[in-house]
């Protein structure tokens with residue numbers, strides 16, 4: 524057994540550790556055994572502490588064989604060592620864990636919804652899982668309900684109520700007004716927020732609710748039959764506010780807007796962009812129609828057919844296809860349009876119905892010498908392949924012959 528000193532004193536971060544045993548672990552790391560420790564092991568939904576033990580980093584702390592194992596990044600000798608717990612990480616866990624008790628109790632107090640479980644994180648938002656069946660038929664809680672819960676919970680923080688911990692026996696359990704019954708038996712640790720919440724818990728907590736600072740629900744998520752509440756508290760809440768404020772302020776400056784006007788201004792811009800894209804699409808259509816007319820006007824007349832050939836540099840193949848479609852609608856017109864992006868050739872062939880020609884054959888005739896591939900239908904076929912400038916120069920050379928033959 525390891526004596527867990529953090530239970531009664533969560534603020535001590537520096538101490539002299541008496542290392543009685545150092546184990547070589549299967550993963551190449553080392554595990555230190557202490558008869559007494561302030562290091563918190565991962566348990567009860569709260570992550571472990573980190574820190575140092577002599578020259579070694581404490582990278583993990585786990586419960587093992589009824590004791591606590593301090594996982595080290597290097598081997599140390601047994602004996603006394605100066606130990607230090609990473610204070611910022613511990614304090615974030617304390618703030619989040621205390622915040623979780625208060626938020627869970629606030630959901631019951633304000634909405635009558637019980638929490639099922641919780642997960643405490645120092646770096647990412649912590650979570651509380653609510654019974655979705657209780658939350659509502661759809662498992663959702665409205666934004667205004669969340670605001671009410673959040674405001675109530677923060678009220679408890681602002682009142683700076685005392686948070687105490689003590690132990691009770693199984694026999695005393697029925698006399699304690701627990702929010703949730705204990706899952707363990709024997710000597711049960713109780714964490715009490717003065718006059719508000721009593722719960723069995725083995726985590727590290729603030730000594731008063733004021734130490735939590737502030738608490739903010741950041742999002743909700745449906746997970747099977749649960750409604751997961753993501754929240755931040757204390758130092759992490761400050762990080763969150765700073766990031767959100769920087770993002771919102773950055774957007775406001777770029778929009779030449781007040782902070783409160785950002786959403787309205789973004790909506791206005793979205794609407795303008797939608798209209799501009801619509802207008803652009805129309806103009807593009809008109810331009811392509813005019814271009815098709817010009818190309819058709821410059822076609823080579825071969826018997827009853829008209830041959831359009833054109834080469835473009837770096838033109839979008841999709842636009843090339845639209846252009847070919849427009850030419851395809853003109854009687855007697857056979858079109859062969861090429862686009863070259865410096866490395867690759869894109870080719871579109873189009874044959875009006877009355878030409879009696881198959882665009883796939885025309886495409887294949889030009890792509891085969893280049894080792895390219897393509898396909899489509901008799902009226903319009905599209906493909907491409909590797910090409911160089913020389914291949915481009917001779918690309919259309921034999922097209923007339925093909926049409927004449």
Ligand SMILES: [Zn+2]
Pocket residue numbers: 620621624714724725726727728
């Ligand atoms: Zn707790």
